[in-house]
Amino acid sequence: MFLALAGGVGGAKLATGLANILPGADLTVVVNTGDDFEHLGLHISPDIDTVMYNLAGIHNRATGWGVQGETWHFMRALKALGGETWFQLGDRDLATHVERTRRLKSGESLSAITSDFCRALGIPCSVVPMSDDRVRTIVHTDRGALAFQDYFVRLRCEPRVLRIECEGAERARMSAGLEAALNHTRLQAVVICPSNPFLSVAPILAISAVRASLRSRGVPVIAVSPIVGGQAVKGPAGKILKELGQEVSCIGIARYYQGMIDTLVIDDADRSLAPSIDALGIEPVITDTIMRETSDKERLAKLIMALASKKSSAVTPECPGTTPTPQDWRAPRDS
Amino acid sequence: MFLALAGGVGGAKLATGLANILPGADLTVVVNTGDDFEHLGLHISPDIDTVMYNLAGIHNRATGWGVQGETWHFMRALKALGGETWFQLGDRDLATHVERTRRLKSGESLSAITSDFCRALGIPCSVVPMSDDRVRTIVHTDRGALAFQDYFVRLRCEPRVLRIECEGAERARMSAGLEAALNHTRLQAVVICPSNPFLSVAPILAISAVRASLRSRGVPVIAVSPIVGGQAVKGPAGKILKELGQEVSCIGIARYYQGMIDTLVIDDADRSLAPSIDALGIEPVITDTIMRETSDKERLAKLIMALASKKSSAVTPECPGTTPTPQDWRAPRDS
Numbered sequence: 001m002f003l004a005l006a007g008g009v010g011g012a013k014l015a016t017g018l019a020n021i022l023p024g025a026d027l028t029v030v031v032n033t034g035d036d037f038e039h040l041g042l043h044i045s046p047d048i049d050t051v052m053y054n055l056a057g058i059h060n061r062a063t064g065w066g067v068q069g070e071t072w073h074f075m076r077a078l079k080a081l082g083g084e085t086w087f088q089l090g091d092r093d094l095a096t097h098v099e100r101t102r103r104l105k106s107g108e109s110l111s112a113i114t115s116d117f118c119r120a121l122g123i124p125c126s127v128v129p130m131s132d133d134r135v136r137t138i139v140h141t142d143r144g145a146l147a148f149q150d151y152f153v154r155l156r157c158e159p160r161v162l163r164i165e166c167e168g169a170e171r172a173r174m175s176a177g178l179e180a181a182l183n184h185t186r187l188q189a190v191v192i193c194p195s196n197p198f199l200s201v202a203p204i205l206a207i208s209a210v211r212a213s214l215r216s217r218g219v220p221v222i223a224v225s226p227i228v229g230g231q232a233v234k235g236p237a238g239k240i241l242k243e244l245g246q247e248v249s250c251i252g253i254a255r256y257y258q259g260m261i262d263t264l265v266i267d268d269a270d271r272s273l274a275p276s277i278d279a280l281g282i283e284p285v286i287t288d289t290i291m292r293e294t295s296d297k298e299r300l301a302k303l304i305m306a307l308a309s310k311k312s313s314a315v316t317p318e319c320p321g322t323t324p325t326p327q328d329w330r331a332p333r334d335s
Numbered sequence: 336m337f338l339a340l341a342g343g344v345g346g347a348k349l350a351t352g353l354a355n356i357l358p359g360a361d362l363t364v365v366v367n368t369g370d371d372f373e374h375l376g377l378h379i380s381p382d383i384d385t386v387m388y389n390l391a392g393i394h395n396r397a398t399g400w401g402v403q404g405e406t407w408h409f410m411r412a413l414k415a416l417g418g419e420t421w422f423q424l425g426d427r428d429l430a431t432h433v434e435r436t437r438r439l440k441s442g443e444s445l446s447a448i449t450s451d452f453c454r455a456l457g458i459p460c461s462v463v464p465m466s467d468d469r470v471r472t473i474v475h476t477d478r479g480a481l482a483f484q485d486y487f488v489r490l491r492c493e494p495r496v497l498r499i500e501c502e503g504a505e506r507a508r509m510s511a512g513l514e515a516a517l518n519h520t521r522l523q524a525v526v527i528c529p530s531n532p533f534l535s536v537a538p539i540l541a542i543s544a545v546r547a548s549l550r551s552r553g554v555p556v557i558a559v560s561p562i563v564g565g566q567a568v569k570g571p572a573g574k575i576l577k578e579l580g581q582e583v584s585c586i587g588i589a590r591y592y593q594g595m596i597d598t599l600v601i602d603d604a605d606r607s608l609a610p611s612i613d614a615l616g617i618e619p620v621i622t623d624t625i626m627r628e629t630s631d632k633e634r635l636a637k638l639i640m641a642l643a644s645k646k647s648s649a650v651t652p653e654c655p656g657t658t659p660t661p662q663d664w665r666a667p668r669d670s
Contacts, residue, residue: 034499040433040434040437041376041433041437041440042433062667067412070408071406071408071426073405073406073425073426073427074409074427074429074430074433075430075431076427077402077426077427077428077430077431078433078434080430080455080456081430081431081434081435081451081452081455081456082434082451082455083430083433083437090408091406091409091412091426091429092409092411093412094409094412094426094429095409095412095413095415095416095418096412096416097431098375098376098377098409098413098418099375099413099416101376102375102376103492105376116416116417117416118619120415120416121416137580145483220408228418246356259535273615303431334526
């Protein structure tokens with residue numbers, strides 16, 4: 001059984017790879033809700049939606065968010081009425097927000113609603129919010145403290161980041177689905193997907209019970225670097241690393257996760273940085289991490305499964321040799 | 336200055352005729368809000384929307400409700416998520432409901448929001464809700480008490496009506512816009528549009544201050560019959576008249592409004608019923624009341640203006656002769 005921590009697009013891609021090769025019952029994807037917000041009176045969960053649409057295969061490949069073949073009649077009509085249009089809501093996507101908001105207001109949990117939506121969309125694995133309690137990512141910048149979407153969408157990540165706060169995370173309880181996955185006897189590894197560490201993964205890890213469980217559980221934690229060749233594959237991770245005085249490289253990512261992860265999967269392009277990661281006590285694993293096609297997602301997922309098997313065999317010597325050994329993921333270039 | 340009481344399609348058509356021939360400042364259309372309801376967490380004001388879309392010229396001519404050229408991507412996506420789909424919400428129409436709901440929740444009044452929407456849509460006259468307080472039409476039927484939209488849309492007016500209740504009307508205050516129009520020194524006539532008397536007009540008249548103002552004000556009240564040739568032009572007015580034990584004819588309408596109106600405009604088809612209406616103390620005026628084209632709406636509006644002028648001259652003999660005399664609206668068939 002695998003638990004994947006995911007945020008936006010990169011997380012959604014690797015989650016899709018894992019979902020394609022694992023039985024539904026063997027994968028739980030826990031999703032950041034720190035960038036959830038209320039807009040036009042609707043509860044919007046951008047990362048849950050990105051993960052859900054990707055897993056359902058209805059995601060918009062061009063934008064990274066929203067639904068494929070989307071239409072914009074609602075937005076145009078809203079503009080004509082003088083409404084706020086800085087956050088784009090497609091006609092199909094809107095159904096998710098309206099129905100979620102209705103159900104939340106009737107007292108249902110985000111977990112229950114997400115579970116039902118995923119079932120309706122034919123997603124076999126579990127997708128769970130990190131918490132059913134309110135956590136909000138606040139970006140402290142040179143233009144003041146900004147709600148996440150104000151920073152991310154309205155201001156297009158332009159302000160300089162001073163620090164990032166996960167408001168409410170310390171007292172938030174993890175969701176029942178996350179807790180069940182973390183405590184599952186068959187849990188083989190925790191996968192930190194190549195999502196933005198500060199904006200997508202940090203809010204999940206900011207829940208104190210999550211950090212404590214990860215430490216006490218002792219299963220391998222395998223991360224995939226979202227920084228390749230000195231820049232983010234997508235989004236502002238590189239810019240934020242720099243603004244926070246960190247190295248914009250997979251070494252910066254390794255330092256950020258130091259003490260939390262056992263393995264960091266880095267891209268072929270960053271092969272030369274492997275020794276520095278190793279020096280931080282984190283095993284570097286080199287492969288092509290860019291996920292363009294479904295086959296890329298599945299190949300990366302298989303590598304992670306193999307790594308987990310190897311790690312599990314190593315830490316539980318009482319049941320060795322039954323799991324397949326990983327292919328040589330450093331080959332061919334590393335040989 | 337004219338004040339028109341309107342509900343759905345028939346009211347919206349005559350309101351359009353009046354709006355086309357009167358300066359914007361000389362027309363206030365007060366709209367029924369008794370069939371407003373909350374659906375999917377959205378505040379929906381069906382009659383305000385019908386009037387607004389008609390006055391803006393963006394109404395759907397085929398359905399009578401909603402926007403022309405509407406698309407249904409939201410509804411299909413909602414269905415896929417397991418949401419409720421018995422009340423159709425088009426992609427464009429949805430902008431009205433989402434933005435209205437957001438602004439209501441932020442503490443703005445339905446009057447202020449409606450006024451802004453109408454300005455944004457280029458509507459020159461005033462459109463005001465009958466009240467900013469909550470009034471809800473409850474239809475007591477052989478299947479129990481039903482919220483209006485349950486009766487009207489979900490159950491397609493199938494249950495037999497026993498009585499109709501305007502919950503909250505007695506203690507509702509009329510909206511400031513309605514009050515201003517009713518008390519305006521230049522108010523020349525009140526027009527009761529050919530909307531359903533029970534479902535669209537009754538809730539407005541159920542506000543006690545409206546009834547009192549109409550009585551004390553003493554301006555002519557001119558109604559247009561929504562029943563033509565023994566049946567409703569559109570909707571369930573005929574069925575309801577019958578179920579309430581009334582005659583399904585413009586005589587039933589005259590009896591319903593007796594004591595409230597001075598004049599009832601009836602259709603050529605009901606010419607033979609004019610003496611019975613006259614016998615009720617209501618002046619019958621005969622014309623073609625079916626409004627297919629814009630020219631029909633404007634012709635009916637002009638007739639009403641002429642009637643109002645005639646009545647005003649009659650009741651205010653101190654300023655006679657300055658208003659145009661009405662054309663002979665009984666000609667040519669009556670001559």
